[in-house]
Amino acid sequence: GESVGLHLPTLSVQEGDNSIINCAYSNSASDYFIWYKQESGKGPQFIIDIRSNMDKRQGQRVTVLLNKTVKHLSLQIAATQPGDSAVYFCAENENDYKLSFGAGTTVTVRA
Amino acid sequence: KAGVTQTPRYLIKTRGQQVTLSCSPISGHRSVSWYQQTPGQGLQFLFEYFSETQRNKGNFPGRFSGRQFSNSRSEMNVSTLELGDSALYLCASSRTTGGTGDEQFFGPGTRLTVL
Numbered sequence: 001g002e003s004v005g006l007h008l009p010t011l012s013v014q015e016g017d018n019s020i021i022n023c024a025y026s027n028s029a030s031d032y033f034i035w036y037k038q039e040s041g042k043g044p045q046f047i048i049d050i051r052s053n054m055d056k057r058q059g060q061r062v063t064v065l066l067n068k069t070v071k072h073l074s075l076q077i078a079a080t081q082p083g084d085s086a087v088y089f090c091a092e093n094e095n096d097y098k099l100s101f102g103a104g105t106t107v108t109v110r111a
Numbered sequence: 112k113a114g115v116t117q118t119p120r121y122l123i124k125t126r127g128q129q130v131t132l133s134c135s136p137i138s139g140h141r142s143v144s145w146y147q148q149t150p151g152q153g154l155q156f157l158f159e160y161f162s163e164t165q166r167n168k169g170n171f172p173g174r175f176s177g178r179q180f181s182n183s184r185s186e187m188n189v190s191t192l193e194l195g196d197s198a199l200y201l202c203a204s205s206r207t208t209g210g211t212g213d214e215q216f217f218g219p220g221t222r223l224t225v226l
Contacts, residue, residue, distance in 0.1 A: 043201050043218050043219050049214075094210070101153055
């Protein structure tokens with residue numbers, strides 16, 4: 001089956017720097033993508049989403065970029081803070097009722 | 112308002128036993144999805160329910176089953192437990208469906224350990 005995957009399993013970033021987390025997807029029929037953040041001992045938490053008719057969407061300190069040509073999704077976090085340390089997952093909709101998740105990237109923020 | 116709650120939070124079972132996990136969605140949410148999370152496989156979709164009907168199912172054996180009640184609360188059951196069933200089981204709720212832009216809210220999960 002088709003799946004969503006992340007390029008790197010881990011990312012270490014200096015506090016205050018910008019972070020970029022990448023994700024490659026293979027299902028060209030997917031039209032909705034989401035980024036989640038999961039902290040230790042908690043369930044995933046919605047960060048930002050984007051539909052396939054857009055290529056960029058901004059939130060508070062976060063930006064999601066979608067490149068449908070190469071099936072690539074990225075999450076940019078501005079001015080990374082210690083509280084941003086977590087596992088980040090991208091997800092795509094296989095259909096209206098099902099989300100497929102990538103393997104996750106563990107982000108560690110260095111003080 | 113209260114978030115998604117899951118009970119129990121931790122569970123230890125032995126091989127061959129069966130287990131039932133419970134999920135209470137956010138008030139007003141009618142869609143409940145279940146996921147299995149393991150270090151090796153990540154988040155894997157189990158099934159999704161809406162108004163007591165299963166609308167989609169992932170690639171899991173028949174030992175994994177679920178149901179939803181009229182108040183939208185959901186349970187999942189795993190029979191004849193295997194060591195590989197050890198995982199964090201996550202429940203997520205949304206108003207209608209999680210695949211079309213309706214945000215899914217996740218519970219804290221139930222950590223199942225099979226010995």
